[in-house]
Amino acid sequence: MKTNKFRNSAIFVVLTATLVLTSCSPRSAQGSTPDATQTGNVSTITMSDTIDTSGEVDVDLIANLTWKTSGTVNTVKVKVGQKVTAGQTLDSLASDSMPANIITARSDLSSAQIALDNLLNSSLPRAEAQANLANAQDALDTAKDRRESKSYQRAAQYTIDQAYANFILAQEEASKWEQRYDTVDNRPESDPDRAAAFSAWAEAKQKLDQAEANLRYLEGKPDDMEIAIADGNLVLAQAQYDEALREWNRLKDGPDENDIQSAQARIDAAQATVNSQHIIAPFDGEVLSIETIPGSQVNNGAVAIVIADRSTMQVDALVDELDIFRVQLGNPVEITLDALPDVVMNGSISAINPVGSTVNGLVKYTVTISIDKTSTQLYFGSTANVSIMVSEPQDRQAVPLSAIKNDSEGEYVLRQNPDGSTERVNIQSYEIIEDLVIVTGDLKNGDTLQLTVPTESINAGPGGMFGG
Structure with missing residues (x-):
């Protein structure tokens, strides 16, 4: 018989027509009498293409x-x-x-939890960052103004004019006291009037020198040292402002995520040690x-x-390289155990290992079958027989095994017409399902076929199952 299709045994077999056998002649009492003729019907079988294999029960988790x-x-x-x-x-x-490290970790855990809580709930760091930014902005503005001033005279013109006026007044005051001293200069040094005039003149000269120095300073421009100092102060103020701005941006919307993660990492590390x-x-x-x-x-x-998590029970089974390409993730599977052959469990393909292994000279691939939730107590390592459904259920025509005949033209059956006549119908046979054979040919469901049933036990002869 040809087995190029549906060569694996079926998972589901449903007979949609009942095989009817009716005796057409009495059985002979002698073994040498001709075969008795009976009839049967063409039926329909609902079946799926399956791959049968086995494996061991295991658990994933x-x-x-x-x-x-x-x-x-x-x-x-x-x-x-x-x-x-x-x-x-x-x-x-x-x-x-x-050990001591666990005791230490308990203390570290408490401190880390407090630190994280403060980080998440305290508003002080944000307020401090805002105040620092404002102060840094003020210091930067001042440094900019001072550096800008080094590009011009040291003072505005009205300031210089005022300094000049102070210089003229000081000059006049000094001249007045010099003249006053000249009138008493010839007196003895111990003379009170001479001493008072000299003291007033000396003080006036000192003020004059100071007024002149101030005027000359204001009229001049900053020297290189003053400019360098102003430049340095500006760079420092800018750096302090940038740092304050970064800190404000980090905290203005709440705690920084990196700080939170760091604090949580310290908690996790301490907790892991405590949990040991x-x-x-x-x-x-x-x-x-x-x-x-x-x-x-x-x-x-x-x-x-x-x-272990028994809800992750599974079977690892081997599939031949000729069949593995027909297996797909999600294929339904029926599972039975050698120890519980009458208990049928369901599952599905959850993994296919693409790397094959050689078993007794044949290349096999491991497929993992997840077992659906079941009340059956499963033991790890027990042998499981699995049938992998690799196609959707299909209706196939089936005829009684004894209806098939064979001659030089091939396989055929004899269809009995309503008028009692018979006609030959050529067929192609496939696998045997109990006492039925899957066939293709010009047949209809319910057609009556002639069966050949020997009156004595049939000895197998040459020509195979359906030899002439």
């Missing part, structure tokens, strides 16, 4: 929870088979056996085994508890 420090086990808070939730504490070390005294479930699951008991000494890296 499983974790060996290990200790991250050393100490003495204090309490084990769960039992084997117990359901646990993510974040649940399963096991703990005695507080008096914990506990075994904490990383996901929802079930306790598979407990490896430590209260009072036992443990070291860093020792396994404490094994948990």
Whole structure:
């Protein structure tokens, strides 16, 4: 028989027409009598193309929870088979056996949490940044004005005019007292009038010198040193303003994200160290085994508890290289266990490994089948038989196995017409489903076919299943 299509066994077989067998002649009592003639009907089978293989039951989400420090086990808070939730504490070390770094981490954790809270809720840093920016702006404006002034005379003209007037007045005052002193200069030095006149003249000369120096200074331009100092002060004021502006921009809309992340990182680091005294479930699951008991000494890296998420049960199966191209993600799968052959579970293809491996000289590819939620208790490592549906269900014509005949022209059946006559209908046969054979040919559902049923047991002869 040809098996170029649908060469794998079907997942679903639904008979939409009932095979009717009716006896047309009595059976002979002798083995040498001719074959008895019976009839059957063409029926329709709904079937899917499948790939059958097997694999082992496994779980995708499983974790060996290990200790991250050393100490003495204090309490084990769960039992084997117990359901646990993510974040649940399963096991703990005695507080008096914990290393010093955990105790230090507790203090660090408290400080880091306070720092983050202050960062998120305090308005003082923002207010300080705003005030610093205002002060820096004022200092920058002053430095700019002072540097600008170094490009001109040291003072405005009215200031120079005022200084000149002060110089003239001081000059006149000094001249007046000089003349007064000249009138008493010939007197003894101990003479009070001479001494008073000299003192007043000396003071007037000092004021004159100061007024003249001030005038000359205001009339001149800044020297190189003054300009260099003004330039330096301006650069410094600009840098201070830029820094204040950056800080304001960083804080004006609230705490800086980098500061928040840094503070959170310190909290996380301290929390991780504190958590090392506990075994904490990383996901929802079930306790598979407990490896430590209260009072036992443990070291860093020792396994404490094994948990798994049974909702991620799966089967890893091998598919031949000739079939792997027909497998796609999401293909539905039926699963049975050797230990529970009557229990049928459903699943789907969740992963296809593109790297093949050689098994007994044949290239195979691993496919992962996720098992749908089931109430059946599954054990890791148990053998699972899987049927992967690689096509949509199709209706196929089927005829009784005993209706097919074979001669030099090929396979055929005899269709019985309503008037009792028969006609040959050539067919192409495919796979056998129990006592039916999938065929193609000029047949209709319900057609009556002649069957050949030997009256004695048939011994296989030459020519194959349908040999002439």
